[in-house]
Amino acid sequence: GESVGLHLPTLSVQEGDNSIINCAYSNSASDYFIWYKQESGKGPQFIIDIRSNMDKRQGQRVTVLLNKTVKHLSLQIAATQPGDSAVYFCAESGTSYGKLTFGQGTILTVHP
Amino acid sequence: DVKVTQSSRYLVKRTGEKVFLECVQDMDHENMFWYRQDPGLGLRLIYFSYDVKMKEKGDIPEGYSVSREKKERFSLILESASTNQTSMYLCASTTRQGEPSYGYTFGSGTRLTVV
Numbered sequence: 712g713e714s715v716g717l718h719l720p721t722l723s724v725q726e727g728d729n730s731i732i733n734c735a736y737s738n739s740a741s742d743y744f745i746w747y748k749q750e751s752g753k754g755p756q757f758i759i760d761i762r763s764n765m766d767k768r769q770g771q772r773v774t775v776l777l778n779k780t781v782k783h784l785s786l787q788i789a790a791t792q793p794g795d796s797a798v799y800f801c802a803e804s805g806t807s808y809g810k811l812t813f814g815q816g817t818i819l820t821v822h823p
Numbered sequence: 824d825v826k827v828t829q830s831s832r833y834l835v836k837r838t839g840e841k842v843f844l845e846c847v848q849d850m851d852h853e854n855m856f857w858y859r860q861d862p863g864l865g866l867r868l869i870y871f872s873y874d875v876k877m878k879e880k881g882d883i884p885e886g887y888s889v890s891r892e893k894k895e896r897f898s899l900i901l902e903s904a905s906t907n908q909t910s911m912y913l914c915a916s917t918t919r920q921g922e923p924s925y926g927y928t929f930g931s932g933t934r935l936t937v938v
Binding site for chain 2: 720745752753754755756757800802810811812813814815816
């Protein structure tokens with residue numbers, strides 16, 4: 712079936728390092744991808760998105776890369792800070808109702 | 824600040840009880856969603872609604888039903904709670920028009936334990 716998955720369930724980095732979180736998707740018809748951040752006790756929050764006609768998009772300290780050939784999505788966080796510690800989810804959408812399919816999530820831990 | 828509010832943060836219910844989880848949004852969004860979140864499984868869609876009195880099954884609707892009598896309120900109902908429905912439940916809403924991300928707002932979640 713269609714799915715969105717993550718390669719690594721946990722990632723530990725030192726403060727100031729760059730972090731890379733990966734995501735594999737299987738639905739080649741997906742045309743929109745989103746990264747969410749979920750802190751403990753809170754609902755997921757939007758970080759950055761990318762359309763399937765793009766291969767890179769940058770935000771503030773974050774970059775999303777999309778490789779449609781291998782159906783791979785990544786989130787890069789520059790100069791990772793302790794406040795970046797959270798669970799990160801990728802999600803894909805291909806419908807007009809905004810229905811999203813989520814990956815399993817990666818736990819990012821940033822050590823001071 | 825726009826909000827999606829879930830009525831309870833923590834809930835403990837007995838097996839066989841009928842359980843109501845309430846979600847209210849103040850953004851005049853058309854679309855509302857109920858997800859459950861379990862370790863290792865991510866967020867899975869239970870039901871969604873794209874208009875008042877309209878509902879569509881998601882990926883795991885079994886054991887659940889929903890109600891959307893008013894635009895701002897979307898209720899998830901567990902007709903007869905079972906222990907395998909112990910989970911974190913997340914409500915979300917989005918506008919019908921435009922990108923999902925800009926209007927896709929989540930509530931803080933309800934952690935339901937069925938004993």
